[in-house]
Amino acid sequence: MSDALYLAIDVGTGSVRAALVDRTGRPIAIRAFEHEQIVPEYGWSEQRPADWWAGVTRAIRTVLDDAPDAARRIAAVCGCGQMHGTVLLDANGQLTRDTVPLWNDKRTMGHVAAFERRFGLDEFIAESGNPPAPPWPGFKLQWIRDNDPEAYRRAAAVLMPKDYVNYRLTGEITMDRTEAACSFMMNPRTGDWSQSMCDRLGLDRDKLTTIRDPAEVLGVVSAEAARETGLRAGTPVLVGGGDYPVALLGSGVCRPGLGSDVTGTSCIITVVADKPLLAPEISNVGTPEGNWGAFILLETGGDAMRWARRAFHENGWSYEAIAAKAAEAQAGAQRLFFMPYLVGERFGEHRNARAQFFGITAEHGLAHLHRAVLEGVAFGATRHLHLMEDISGRKVERVVASSGGAKSELWLKIKASAYNIPILLPAEPECGVIGAAALAATAEGRFSSVEDAATAFVRHEREILPDPAWAETYARMQPFFEKLYRHSQALYDDLDRL
Structure with a gap:
C-alpha cells in the first residue's frame, strides 16, 4: 500500500522511543x-523490564495518534535496543x-x-569473537548464577x-545475531552458541535460545498486545x-570499507569487515546485513x-568558545601532544593508562592546550583505525560521524585530516530509527x-574533506603519538604504586 508506514521501536x-517512518525512510x-x-550499589546499573514494556505501550499509543489511520497503515514493526541487558524468563x-x-x-x-x-586470549578468542569485558551477558549470567541461584535455576530462556x-508483542522468544555475537558465548564462525565457551564460563547452554x-x-502482534498498544493484531x-x-x-x-566514528562521552571507531578482527583491543559485533563491525x-x-x-x-566557557579558542592555534599545536586516557582504557594490557600533555614549552598557551586535546582524541582514534585496517588488510574509504562529536566543525576537520579520509554526516540523526525501518522495508520485500x-x-x-596541510602535519605527528603511547606504558604501574 502506497501510504504504508513502518513502526520503529528503540528501547x-x-x-523508550517509538517512531513512524514513511516509505522513503x-x-x-x-x-x-x-x-x-536503578543503582542499588556503586558500579551497579539495573532496570525493570516491566518499565520497558510500559514505556513501549505508551510510546506506541501516543505515536499512533500522530498520523491518520496509523495502525492500519503499519506494514511491519522492527525494534532495536540497548545491548547486553540480561533478561531471564522461566518456562511460563x-x-x-x-x-x-x-x-x-x-x-x-x-x-x-x-x-x-x-x-589465555589465544585459548578462546576464536570461539568468542571478543576479549573478555564486564558488559558481556556471559559474565552477567555467571554473576546471577553465583548471587541469585534460584533465578538462574528457574531460567529457561x-x-x-x-x-x-x-516477546511481549508476539509471544515468540529468540535472540538476533548482533546481540548473540557480543554475548561472549557465540562462535563467530558457526553463528551458533559455543559449547566450549559455555563450559569455560560454567553456564548451561540449554538456557540459550x-x-x-x-x-x-x-511473528505477529498478538491480540493481547494489540489491546495494550493499539496496534493491529496480525501486524x-x-x-x-x-x-x-x-x-x-x-x-x-553497512559494507566492508566503511567506518563509523561515534563520539559522545567516549569515541567508538567501527570498521565493517566480512569477518571478525581478532585482537586483544578489538571487539566484534554482528551487523544486521551479515557482516561484522569491528570496534x-x-x-x-x-x-x-x-x-x-x-x-x-571551571565550566564557565561554552564548548563553542573552547573550539573557537582551539582554532586560534595552528594544526599540530606547535608539537604539543595530549594523550587522551583520562579514565584509562577498556581493553588491552594497560587499562590503568593515564592522560598527559607532552612537549609543553614557554611558547604554548591556552589555544594550544585546547587544540592539543582535540587532536589527541583524533590521534587516539586514528591509532585504532590503523590497527583495524592492518588486521583486515583493507583501507577504510569513508567514515560516517554521529553523536555529539559530529556537531563540532573544527573537530570534524581535525579528525578527517588525521584519518586522511572524508567524513560524512547523516542528514537524519535518528540512525537507529532509520536502520530499523530499513530492516522492516527489506522484510516487506x-x-x-x-x-x-x-x-x-x-x-x-x-562531506568533511581532509585539509591537505593539516593531514601532512598529522601524518608526521602520528608515529610520535604511537611511540609516546608505547613508552608511557612502562610508567603506569609505577605511578599506581605511588
Whole structure:
C-alpha cells in the first residue's frame, strides 16, 4: 500500500522511543518516554523490564495518534535496543528477576578478572569473537548464577531488552545475531552458541535460545498486545537487533570499507569487515546485513573536552568558545601532544593508562592546550583505525560521524585530516530509527537486501574533506603519538604504586 508506514521501536537506556517512518525512510513522528535507571550499589546499573514494556505501550499509543489511520497503515514493526541487558524468563514466560543488569553495570569485574587469570586470549578468542569485558551477558549470567541461584535455576530462556519487548508483542522468544555475537558465548564462525565457551564460563547452554537474523519476521502482534498498544493484531514483527549495529545500518555503514566514528562521552571507531578482527583491543559485533563491525572504544572522547572545560575554565566557557579558542592555534599545536586516557582504557594490557600533555614549552598557551586535546582524541582514534585496517588488510574509504562529536566543525576537520579520509554526516540523526525501518522495508520485500534498503533510506547532508596541510602535519605527528603511547606504558604501574 502506497501510504504504508513502518513502526520503529528503540528501547534505550534512558527512554523508550517509538517512531513512524514513511516509505522513503523519513520519520514523520517520534515519541519518547523516560524510564528509571536503578543503582542499588556503586558500579551497579539495573532496570525493570516491566518499565520497558510500559514505556513501549505508551510510546506506541501516543505515536499512533500522530498520523491518520496509523495502525492500519503499519506494514511491519522492527525494534532495536540497548545491548547486553540480561533478561531471564522461566518456562511460563515469566521473569525470574524483576530487574536486570545493564550494559554499563560493573558488578561482573571480578568474574572477568577470574576468567582472564584462568584462560589465555589465544585459548578462546576464536570461539568468542571478543576479549573478555564486564558488559558481556556471559559474565552477567555467571554473576546471577553465583548471587541469585534460584533465578538462574528457574531460567529457561535468556533474552536481551528488545527481545523481551518482542516477546511481549508476539509471544515468540529468540535472540538476533548482533546481540548473540557480543554475548561472549557465540562462535563467530558457526553463528551458533559455543559449547566450549559455555563450559569455560560454567553456564548451561540449554538456557540459550535460537539465534536469528535481524531482518527475519519473528511473528505477529498478538491480540493481547494489540489491546495494550493499539496496534493491529496480525501486524508482522521483525527479530530486530541491538541499537548500536542497527544505528550503524541507519547511518549507511553497512559494507566492508566503511567506518563509523561515534563520539559522545567516549569515541567508538567501527570498521565493517566480512569477518571478525581478532585482537586483544578489538571487539566484534554482528551487523544486521551479515557482516561484522569491528570496534575499539576510546574511553575519553567528548569527555576530553568536558574535562578541559572544567579544568581550565571551571565550566564557565561554552564548548563553542573552547573550539573557537582551539582554532586560534595552528594544526599540530606547535608539537604539543595530549594523550587522551583520562579514565584509562577498556581493553588491552594497560587499562590503568593515564592522560598527559607532552612537549609543553614557554611558547604554548591556552589555544594550544585546547587544540592539543582535540587532536589527541583524533590521534587516539586514528591509532585504532590503523590497527583495524592492518588486521583486515583493507583501507577504510569513508567514515560516517554521529553523536555529539559530529556537531563540532573544527573537530570534524581535525579528525578527517588525521584519518586522511572524508567524513560524512547523516542528514537524519535518528540512525537507529532509520536502520530499523530499513530492516522492516527489506522484510516487506521492497528491497532485495538490507544494504539496498539502507542506500535508499540513508541520506548524508554533507562531506568533511581532509585539509591537505593539516593531514601532512598529522601524518608526521602520528608515529610520535604511537611511540609516546608505547613508552608511557612502562610508567603506569609505577605511578599506581605511588
